[in-house]
Amino acid sequence: MIAHDEAQEIAALDAVGAASAEEERDLGEHLAACAECRRVRDEYAEAVTLLARGLTPVPPPAELRELVVSGEAADNVVDARRRFGSSKWWLATAATIFLALWGWRELTMRVEREKYATQEAEIRRLAEDNLRLSQNNEKLSAEMASLASAGTRTISLSGQQAAPSASARVFLEPERRRAIVFFYNLPANAKDKSYQLWIITAKPQSAGVFDVTGSGNATITIENLPVATEIKALAVTLEPRGGVAQPTNSNFFVMGSSSL
Amino acid sequence: MSASVDSSAALIPAVAQGDMAAFEAAYDRYSGTLYALLLRILGNAEDAQEVLQEAFVKVWTTARMFDAARGSEVAWLISIARSKGIDKLRSRKIRSDRENDAGREISIHSAFVDKTTGADVAILSQERIAVRNALAELPEAQRIALELAYFEGLSQSEISERLHEPLGTVKTRMQLGMKKLRERLQAFR
Numbered sequence: 001m002i003a004h005d006e007a008q009e010i011a012a013l014d015a016v017g018a019a020s021a022e023e024e025r026d027l028g029e030h031l032a033a034c035a036e037c038r039r040v041r042d043e044y045a046e047a048v049t050l051l052a053r054g055l056t057p058v059p060p061p062a063e064l065r066e067l068v069v070s071g072e073a074a075d076n077v078v079d080a081r082r083r084f085g086s087s088k089w090w091l092a093t094a095a096t097i098f099l100a101l102w103g104w105r106e107l108t109m110r111v112e113r114e115k116y117a118t119q120e121a122e123i124r125r126l127a128e129d130n131l132r133l134s135q136n137n138e139k140l141s142a143e144m145a146s147l148a149s150a151g152t153r154t155i156s157l158s159g160q161q162a163a164p165s166a167s168a169r170v171f172l173e174p175e176r177r178r179a180i181v182f183f184y185n186l187p188a189n190a191k192d193k194s195y196q197l198w199i200i201t202a203k204p205q206s207a208g209v210f211d212v213t214g215s216g217n218a219t220i221t222i223e224n225l226p227v228a229t230e231i232k233a234l235a236v237t238l239e240p241r242g243g244v245a246q247p248t249n250s251n252f253f254v255m256g257s258s259s260l
Numbered sequence: 261m262s263a264s265v266d267s268s269a270a271l272i273p274a275v276a277q278g279d280m281a282a283f284e285a286a287y288d289r290y291s292g293t294l295y296a297l298l299l300r301i302l303g304n305a306e307d308a309q310e311v312l313q314e315a316f317v318k319v320w321t322t323a324r325m326f327d328a329a330r331g332s333e334v335a336w337l338i339s340i341a342r343s344k345g346i347d348k349l350r351s352r353k354i355r356s357d358r359e360n361d362a363g364r365e366i367s368i369h370s371a372f373v374d375k376t377t378g379a380d381v382a383i384l385s386q387e388r389i390a391v392r393n394a395l396a397e398l399p400e401a402q403r404i405a406l407e408l409a410y411f412e413g414l415s416q417s418e419i420s421e422r423l424h425e426p427l428g429t430v431k432t433r434m435q436l437g438m439k440k441l442r443e444r445l446q447a448f449r
Contacts, residue, residue: 012438018409047441049335057292
């Protein structure tokens with residue numbers, strides 16, 4: 001609850017009709033439990049009427065007095081309210097129709113806006129798919145060109161104890177120091193693991209990491225290979241996800257020697 | 261029972277008892293002030309007369325709610341009339357029309373709350389002169405902010421926009437102005 005000082009400051013504004021709704025609420029809560037601030041509020045309410053009491057009185061028309069003191073004014077007010085009441089159903093009907101039309105229009109616009117947003121999202125998704133397919137197409141074209149190159153050499157990797165039925169085939173372009181490797185029948189790796197291909201030269205160098213899903217197959221492209229004659233062998237291990245700098249184990253899944 | 265028309269006698273308690281003479285006396289005593297107030301708020305006689313009737317109907321029907329311990333009867337009547345006037349102002353959306361004339365109205369009002377001199381004295385009661393002098397002692401910026409709220413029913417933010425002053429400044433001016441009015445009030449009780 002607000003303090004007395006704050007309550008009295010709000011009471012000053014409230015008296016002149018300038019307190020906000022929130023201030024009025026806070027003031028009401030305070031006044032309910034504070035007789036002293038209620039007294040101050042009453043004084044402010046009295047004080048603000050000085051603004052009106054400074055006006056020069058203007059006698060209203062004489063006939064108005066008769067209306068008021070004879071009770072006709074009350075009748076007029078009642079009649080006015082009755083007239084308003086009798087016209088209320090028109091207002092209510094008009095308001096209902098207006099609200100219904102407005103609501104229908106808003107609903108229609110909202111549906112159209114949602115439809116438009118959905119279509120826009122679909123267009124964006126298709127554009128992204130198109131871009132991805134174009135990139136795949138370029139990649140496949142490059143791989144096809146690599147495979148068809150006259151200088152391409154092939155290295156076969158065979159399954160080891162960890163995956164006897166697995167195999168891999170390496171298509172290597174020595175001149176471009178690039179290779180494409182196709183893996184077959186490897187077991188699917190766990191989510192926290194990655195397969196990692198090693199090129200064995202003087203010591204193992206990582207040639208990339210890859211995942212294998214249910215099909216057991218995977219393909220990777222290797223760029224910037226070591227000079228072909230330095231490649232002694234290629235092997236695959238299972239490592240922590242994302243790969244490591246050096247193999248953490250010698251449990252090879254596929255492995256093969258280079259005869260280049 | 262018939263109420264005294266002595267200008268110092270309280271009338272509303274008698275009105276609360278259904279005393280028609282007291283009601284007529286209250287009308288005679290206060291209608292000029294209330295009508296001036298309603299003219300000030302509404303800006304036209306037709307609306308002011310309509311609301312004045314409604315205000316006195318309310319006085320008649322709610323007189324028993326008047327509590328002399330909380331304030332004077334003139335303040336109670338003014339509060340009723342002002343409330344109804346502002347309701348009318350808002351309901352008829354007169355405000356937008358009046359905004360165009362705001363500067364003029366402020367200057368008009370500022371002129372008539374200046375300290376009273378000369379011929380005015382003859383038509384003003386001693387209390388009114390004292391009230392005007394008290395109002396004239398308010399700094400103009402405070403008085404204008406209070407008048408915009410009281411006579412035009414403007415909110416703090418509307419006054420801030422109208423005067424091109426920060427909201428906090430407007431709020432402070434109104435609070436200071438009200439404190440001064442409250443201090444002056446003691447002389448009229």
